[in-house]
Amino acid sequence: MQIKLEQKVLQAIRKVVGKKNINLHEPSFTNLEFEHLQKCIKSGYVSSIGSYVTTFENKLKMITKAKYVIPVVNGTAALHVSLRALDILPNDEILIPSLTFIATANAVAYVNAIPHFVDIEEQTLGIDPFKLRNYLKKIVISKNKFSFNKMTGRRIRCLIPLHTFGHACNILELKKVASEFNLLIVEDAAEALGSSFKGKQLGTFGDFGALSFNGNKIITTGGGGAVLTNNIILAKRALKLSSTAKLKHDWEFIHDEIGFNYRMPNINAALGCAQLEKLDKFIKDKRNLYQKYEEEFKCFNNLYLFKEPQFAKSNYWLNTIILSNSAKYKKNSILKYTNLNGIRTRPAWKLMSTLKPYKNTPKSDLRVSKSLYDRIINIPSSHFLNNS
Numbered sequence: 001m002q003i004k005l006e007q008k009v010l011q012a013i014r015k016v017v018g019k020k021n022i023n024l025h026e027p028s029f030t031n032l033e034f035e036h037l038q039k040c041i042k043s044g045y046v047s048s049i050g051s052y053v054t055t056f057e058n059k060l061k062m063i064t065k066a067k068y069v070i071p072v073v074n075g076t077a078a079l080h081v082s083l084r085a086l087d088i089l090p091n092d093e094i095l096i097p098s099l100t101f102i103a104t105a106n107a108v109a110y111v112n113a114i115p116h117f118v119d120i121e122e123q124t125l126g127i128d129p130f131k132l133r134n135y136l137k138k139i140v141i142s143k144n145k146f147s148f149n150k151m152t153g154r155r156i157r158c159l160i161p162l163h164t165f166g167h168a169c170n171i172l173e174l175k176k177v178a179s180e181f182n183l184l185i186v187e188d189a190a191e192a193l194g195s196s197f198k199g200k201q202l203g204t205f206g207d208f209g210a211l212s213f214n215g216n217k218i219i220t221t222g223g224g225g226a227v228l229t230n231n232i233i234l235a236k237r238a239l240k241l242s243s244t245a246k247l248k249h250d251w252e253f254i255h256d257e258i259g260f261n262y263r264m265p266n267i268n269a270a271l272g273c274a275q276l277e278k279l280d281k282f283i284k285d286k287r288n289l290y291q292k293y294e295e296e297f298k299c300f301n302n303l304y305l306f307k308e309p310q311f312a313k314s315n316y317w318l319n320t321i322i323l324s325n326s327a328k329y330k331k332n333s334i335l336k337y338t339n340l341n342g343i344r345t346r347p348a349w350k351l352m353s354t355l356k357p358y359k360n361t362p363k364s365d366l367r368v369s370k371s372l373y374d375r376i377i378n379i380p381s382s383h384f385l386n387n388s
């Protein structure tokens with residue numbers, strides 16, 4: 001009897017992760033987290049003032065080599081405050097991938113700008129720089145050194161490249177395109193802490209980079225995020241905006257503009273300090289886990305396991321199988337069969353350009369994004385599965 005593709009996929013995953021029910025991605029804690037949390041609670045400093053926030057910030061600076069790091073309440077806030085700090089204006093168009101988590105598009109909407117969806121490439125799962133350049137050549141008219149969309153008359157001001165599932169997009173080519181069209185860059189590196197491209201940490205290529213430490217990310221602070229930048233003026237601006245725009249004064253409350261209460265609380269930073277000590281191990285485990293999956297999936301001819309792009313070193317946050325065109329009709333049966341059998345798998349996010357809040361916003365041809373949405377399945381990727 002011929003065995004079905006969904007059964008083969010389940011068997012391959014089971015060979016790596018064992019017999020138990022397995023989640024897609026789980027946080028992992030030891031006594032170290034409890035020790036730091038206890039110390040933080042005993043200190044009484046559990047909110048936005050406290051030494052753990054500074055320690056967390058310094059640790060992140062060491063890891064990412066970003067000159068300035070501003071810990072905030074989550075990755076969405078990191079994106080939002082970055083766009084505000086760059087003075088994105090209402091009605092500016094911001095180029096983003098259509099295949100992303102909704103936070104990328106929402107952050108654009110929070111500053112009353114318009115997401116403009118562009119296509120991705122299969123090699124990196126990130127924005128395709130060559131297709132983007134050709135598209136912009138067609139739609140852009142340049143005025144006073146700014147790029148304007150000929151069709152809508154609006155200014156195109158910024159590009160938000162995503163490092164999808166922890167893998168580097170073609171960030172250096174994208175930087176070239178951005179500079180040709182005078183676009184700012186905010187990297188959505190929410191999933192990519194510890195990943196690099198040509199030896200440089202993701203999140204440090206753009207004007208800003210945004211990280212997330214949500215419970216499903218490679219390290220967690222419960223909820224949390226960080227803004228990265230190498231520009232001191234932008235860093236000061238983002239810090240001020242994320243801390244209610246409060247001016248320094250020994251006792252008075254003076255706020256000279258409308259800011260946000262986005263600073264990361266000390267208790268979350270305490271958790272993050274413990275987690276960061278394990279980041280190297282988490283990455284090593286996840287890279288090994290990829291190798292184990294690779295061994296099991298290499299004999300499939302109707303799907304492949306996504307591998308880090310050339311010149312990139314990935315944290316392999318979420319392992320991803322990509323079905324061939326001829327097998328894409330199997331996506332839902334694979335999702336159903338694996339989930340019914342205790343293995344949590346999930347599809348890629350629905351394209352932003354198809355969702356109610358964003359379906360009437362501008363978009364390029366999204367052929368590759370559509371095709372990948374039909375073919376992507378994420379499989380369990382917690383670091384400890386390497387030891388199953």
Ligand SMILES: Cc1ncc(COP(=O)(O)O)c(C=O)c1O
Nearest residue numbers: 074075076101103190212213214
């Ligand atoms: C691609 C992407 N962007 C932004 C975010 C937002 O991060 P957060 O959930 O911490 O707000 C996430 C994660 O959830 C994400 O995966």
